[in-house]
Amino acid sequence: MSGLPDPNDPVSVAVWNRAAASLVRETRQRIMTSSASTATPMKHSFEERVDDVKSPKSDINSLIFDYLMMEGYPNAAAKFSKEANLQPHQADDTIQLRQQIQHSIHIGSVQSAIEALNDLDPE
Incomplete structure (x- = not known):
């Protein structure tokens, strides 16, 4: 185990990113309060x-869960929900349609993506 997150596991990537952001904040804070600096800028x-x-x-867990659902990772969201003791959520029916739209865009089938978007949210 290298200590790096599995790029296919959004939960471990989210946890890794949060830890890295915290480390950057702490390092920045240490630099700003260092006695070696001549003029510490005001926060x-x-x-x-x-x-x-x-x-x-609970708010952070809900945010992670919502991210997983909206980005199309219903299986990871279900596992995270169970581990985080969140209320079980029904799988959003639009997840598959959103994934289909994303796939259509990625392969260059813009017309198919437009049709799927219109099915999802007709004007």
């Missing part, structure tokens, strides 16, 4: 408010 009030916000784990 913007927005940054201070962001740092003061403590997100409940």
Whole structure:
């Protein structure tokens, strides 16, 4: 095990990204408060408010779950939901249609994607 996330597992990638972001914030904070720096810039009030916000784990879990569902990973979302003790959710019927639209775009079949979009959300 190399310590890197499995790129096919969105949950491990999300956890890895969160840990990396935290490490970057901590390193940045250490650099900004270092005695070696001659002029430490003042933190913007927005940054201070962001740092003061403590997100409940349930909110973070819900956000990860929603991401997995919206990006078309219903199996990973179901497993994550179970591990995170979230309320079981019914699989969104539009996931397959969204995946079909994405696939059509990726292979260059724009007309097929447009037709599928119109089926999903007729004007």
